[in-house]
Amino acid sequence: MTTMKAIEVSHLTKKFGNKTVVDDISFEVQPGEVFGLLGPNGAGKTTTLRMITTLLKADAGQVKIFGHDTVKEGRLARSMFGLTGQYASVDEGLSARQNLMIFARLNGLSRQAAKQRTTELLTEFSLEHSADKALKNFSGGMRRRLDLAVSLITRPALIFLDEPTTGLDPRTRTQMWTTIRQLVQQGSTVVLTTQYLDEADALADRLAVIDHGKVVKMGTPAELKQQVGGTKLAFTVNEQTEVAAAVKLLAAQVSGAVQQTGQQLRVSLKQLAQLTPILTALTQAKIAISQLSVQEPSLDDVFMALTVGKN
Numbered sequence: 001m002t003t004m005k006a007i008e009v010s011h012l013t014k015k016f017g018n019k020t021v022v023d024d025i026s027f028e029v030q031p032g033e034v035f036g037l038l039g040p041n042g043a044g045k046t047t048t049l050r051m052i053t054t055l056l057k058a059d060a061g062q063v064k065i066f067g068h069d070t071v072k073e074g075r076l077a078r079s080m081f082g083l084t085g086q087y088a089s090v091d092e093g094l095s096a097r098q099n100l101m102i103f104a105r106l107n108g109l110s111r112q113a114a115k116q117r118t119t120e121l122l123t124e125f126s127l128e129h130s131a132d133k134a135l136k137n138f139s140g141g142m143r144r145r146l147d148l149a150v151s152l153i154t155r156p157a158l159i160f161l162d163e164p165t166t167g168l169d170p171r172t173r174t175q176m177w178t179t180i181r182q183l184v185q186q187g188s189t190v191v192l193t194t195q196y197l198d199e200a201d202a203l204a205d206r207l208a209v210i211d212h213g214k215v216v217k218m219g220t221p222a223e224l225k226q227q228v229g230g231t232k233l234a235f236t237v238n239e240q241t242e243v244a245a246a247v248k249l250l251a252a253q254v255s256g257a258v259q260q261t262g263q264q265l266r267v268s269l270k271q272l273a274q275l276t277p278i279l280t281a282l283t284q285a286k287i288a289i290s291q292l293s294v295q296e297p298s299l300d301d302v303f304m305a306l307t308v309g310k311n
């Protein structure tokens with residue numbers, strides 16, 4: 001039995017003038033998954049999201065949301081998701097409660113149902129104490145929470161978050177992550193764009209790394225890290241006269257190149273188990289070392305290896 005995909009994106013393409021900003025992008029998102037679009041500024045993440053969510057017409061390609069083609073069955077497809085992010089969707093002069101009420105009514109809820117949903121969302125997003133303040137007095141974090149609350153009025157099964165924590169302070173970012181995780185626990189599927197590696201690592205089940213409009217890599221954060229390179233070992237050789245011997249010894253133990261900066265040596269290990277023989281060999285050769293560090297690969301390494309600077 002095949003399960004229905006939350007999203008199927010096939011060969012999506014967009015040009016602005018003669019510049020191809022989204023170049024033949026394809027991916028699928030499973031129900032219940034957090035899928036991240038990760039890439040540097042200008043890589044094409046927002047444009048991709050705008051096409052998927054029907055805010056922008058694609059030049060080529062197809063998008064299906066829970067099986068519904070976003071062009072042929074636009075209305076139905078749109079009813080399946082909520083969208084929040086870089087699109088200011090709320091009125092500055094009105095309060096959080098008034099904004100939620102308006103959007104609830106616009107979404108077809110009766111006055112009574114709108115009132116109830118507004119109260120629920122204000123509580124859920126810890127906005128009840130500021131519910132009647134005008135939005136222009138809200139902090140960035142409160143604005144984001146309200147924006148997210150607005151997109152959840154109709155309890156969509158799928159939520160798009162465009163850079164959900166850009167510009168937020170660390171504490172508010174962490175709160176936002178908790179909110180997103182709660183949504184997933186309640187059964188939502190989440191697609192988010194981010195340029196933050198720690199955010200992608202913390203939230204996403206799978207990632208598509210986008211650069212210059214193309215998907216350059218796709219996988220779980222762990223898979224991506226593993227592909228980019230193994231564990232990094234670094235240490236300093238205490239005696240200048242022993243550096244050459246230490247380089248030779250390392251080269252015999254690992255397949256990759258030994259990098260040297262002064263008395264500091266660095267190598268990539270395929271697996272952590274390579275560490276013990278290296279340390280044993282150094283001890284046997286009576287080469288004293290210090291400042292030993294072993295670093296597991298991070299998404300930073302993935303990002304640096306896969307993307308090529310300014311887009």
Ligand SMILES: Nc1ncnc2c1ncn2[C@@H]1O[C@H](COP(=O)(O)OP(=O)(O)OP(=O)(O)O)[C@@H](O)[C@H]1O
Binds near residue numbers: 016040
């Ligand atoms: N309406 C438009 N007209 C012309 N060019 C555009 C338009 N929208 C986006 N672009 C260009 O398309 C490229 C991709 O932009 P996009 O906003 O999709 O990138 P992004 O990956 O979301 O970046 P960021 O992280 O900065 O939001 C950029 O070079 C941008 O300048």
